[in-house]
Amino acid sequence: MSKPEIILHHYQGSPYAEKVITALRVKGLPWCSVSTSPMLPRLLLEPLAHGYRRIPVMQIGNNVYCDTALILHELERRYPGEDCSKGLSDMITTWADKQLFNNVKDQMPWGASVEEQKASPLHAVFGNKAFLADRAQLSGGRSINAEAIKQAQPYLLDQLLSNLDSLELVLQTPMHSLKQQQTPRAEGGWVLGTALPSIADFSIYAIVWWLMTTKRAPEYVTAEQYPCVFEWYKQMKDCIQRHRHPTQDCVKISAEEALEVAKQAGGSNGFVSSKEDVHPLEKRHVGDVVAVTPNDYGKVPVEGRIVEITHRRVSIRPEPLASHPEIDVVIHFPRSGYMIVPANKASL
Structure with a gap:
């Protein structure tokens, strides 16, 4: 039996992780669990998260989803349920x-x-x-x-x-x-x-x-x-x-296995998009190199080139880390609660 495509990187006891786990179980979805530390360093998560400080993050192939608000919206987009309002x-x-x-x-x-x-x-x-x-x-x-x-x-x-x-x-x-x-x-x-x-x-x-x-x-x-x-x-x-999945709920895998999933999904098989659905006054566009930083805490900028931007989310492709050049990911953030600026103005 193949492993589930949804991978959650989290630590036990996190209420934000519990939110995602609850959604996965109510939807009856199979999913994999990668146990991470509640504090830094998270060395094997770094090739996927590129400095993003918060936890949990969700991985599907070489797509990495940050912030539980976006994670739940992505699960709803892929597996529609009861989000009627x-x-x-x-x-x-x-x-x-x-x-x-x-x-x-x-x-x-x-x-x-x-x-x-x-x-x-x-x-x-x-x-x-x-x-x-x-x-x-x-x-x-x-x-x-x-x-x-x-x-x-x-x-x-x-x-x-x-x-x-x-x-x-x-x-x-x-x-x-x-x-x-x-x-x-x-x-x-x-x-x-x-x-x-x-x-x-x-x-x-x-x-x-x-x-x-x-x-x-x-x-x-x-x-x-x-x-x-x-x-x-x-x-x-x-x-x-x-409702939880009867056989593939919380399938435990290692961080190394998750990296291999991203590696196999990268390159020509990875995320390809140039979608742009933004306000006429929008100052960020597909192709721009930007830094994405949370507004409130964990203010570590993640830099990359925009591959998709809408009213509700921005998706960037960072340069692979020198330590893991084979790991090519796209990282997705919600627009709400995050500042997006040109990479050379990341300190704003």
Whole structure:
């Protein structure tokens, strides 16, 4: 049996990886898993990602997809599902990825002691000084004061609970009951009223899942306080188990095998496009050599020649690394959240 074409490079415990994994499983897709480190260096990912700092990334042949927002849109494009309200879904995803994520991040076991690190992989990660230093660099070099975060957690909790209240209200009156005057969500349906979970559900689920892995979550996230959140979360877990691929879910392969896949798919068999669908005022065009950099964190520019550019994504072909000249890839980024400038102005 041949290996699945979808390859996810990720590390265990990442909520962003969990978002993609949830989409793959609800869609019943076969996929391969390459285990990476939660921090740099990731030497065998570099020939594919060319400096892109964030994780996870998805690989199909020699195409590399960055940012979970784009990854989920690409899965939806290739394997259409229930994303019937793309604009609203994108807005909900942004809320989950930014605001809800930061609220939950504040409640992580920052600076866990050596003894506490034995409690779970989550405690081991957030108690690892090398991990904290890596995340400080990822955030622009600002040091992380784990002790200060721990002292502030009771006061930061208010923000998390406020957003959980908002989620509870959304799930009490989902889109389908608004449209069809049906009964509350407990009898079925999802955030956008679809028959199966959509990108909006995947995005929220991953962050709630991350929250539920913390030791103190049962103290303040209860079924009595948030009955609709708990019912929806349970239905999500059940749906994932029902739909996941029966034989080729999370097929483990090595980073070397993933590089070989990219090598075999490169050259004449790789991505070929000159699509350009942009605003009349657009200043970037197919053939331009540019640097693509995230706006918020992990601001490491990736340089390459544009092979496709639209309102929603940009695809570039970087020069192969000297260490891996045989690995010729195309890297895809979303337009939202990324700055695209001429390569000689990458420091802007």
